[in-house]
Amino acid sequence: MPLFPESEPWAVHHLAVGDGHTLYVEESAAVHGLPVVFLHGGPGSGCSPAQRRLFDPARFRAILFDQRGCGRSTPLGATEANTTAHLVADLEHLRQYLGIPAWIVFGGSWGSTLGLAYAQTFPERVLGLVLRGIFLGSHDEIRAYVEGRSGASVDSWQSFADAIPAAERAGLLAACARRIVAADPTVVAPAVRAWLNYERALMGEAPLNEAPDGARIAKARIQMHYLTQACFLPPDALLAGIERIRHIPAAIVHGTADPVCPLSTAQELHRRWPEAHWLAVAGAGHAGLSPPIVEACSKALGWVAERVGGG
DSSP states (O other), X not given: OOOOOOOOOSEEEEEEEETTEEEXXXXXXXXXXXXXXXXXXXXXXXXXXXXXXXXXXXXXXXEEEOXXXXXXXXXXXXXXXXXXXXXXXXXXXXXXXXTOSOEEEEEETHHHHHHHHHHHHXXXXXXXXXXXXXXXXXXXXXXXXXXXXXXXXXXHHHHHHTTSOGGGGGGHHHHHHHHHTOSOHHHHHHHHHHHHHHHHXXXXXXXXXXXXXXXXXXXXXXXXXXXXXXXXOOTTHHHHTGGGTTTSOXXXXXXXXXXXSXXXXXXXXXXXXXXXXXXXXXXXXXXXXXXXXXXXXXXHHHHXXXXXXXX
């Protein structure tokens, strides 16, 4: 199924959530539809207008928002009072603010991490889950990505690693993080560009030819903040918490050729949670808006909606 037609939000909110953070929130698609909150990836990416097109405008009330420090939320790039626990609390604050008793949670990549964390904290507020491109925030996943063992080509990883002095490559993530949060712009820019170009290579996107702008620097800062802290999650916390959400209708969507979040992670989640509907997308990568992934996510969302009484 293709993306739905382009649309504009019918409501926009700027929600203060404490600690100096204000979230950008938008609502689109059906005003009286089944509520679905969309959790973007990254960490740090923010939402895009194209992501509104994932939702049937006759069926779902789509709520998209930029997480702390991301996109149109302010202050941009702020890492103070910005942890997974803060984001989980923000989601619950947002649900209460909008007056929604319970909603479907739809998260991709880092959004799948946050979706699981939220559902395990507030299971009574989650009607169903759609989880795409599974990432569980573990040390092993992060290390494999940074060390080029999750599916990166040798050339793309080497280009990233070459931005860090050879003497520091034993601690590549920490060394990259130090540069990205440095005060000297001449140190920050090349490190951000190398980091983001590595991700872009894995996603099949062209490299950045220009210096990174404020939004891209903010994204990289947020990513370093989370990844250097194992996403502020205890080891295996999300797998250990499956029992709290086992009863919730859930669908897992994952590309079998995903070079960012390896298939084995999604398979382990499904092994622990066999009740979840499994949609492995043959030959698909990580991009959440690629046609095969969009089609699978549409099927997954429909499957969940049917089980929560949403038609």
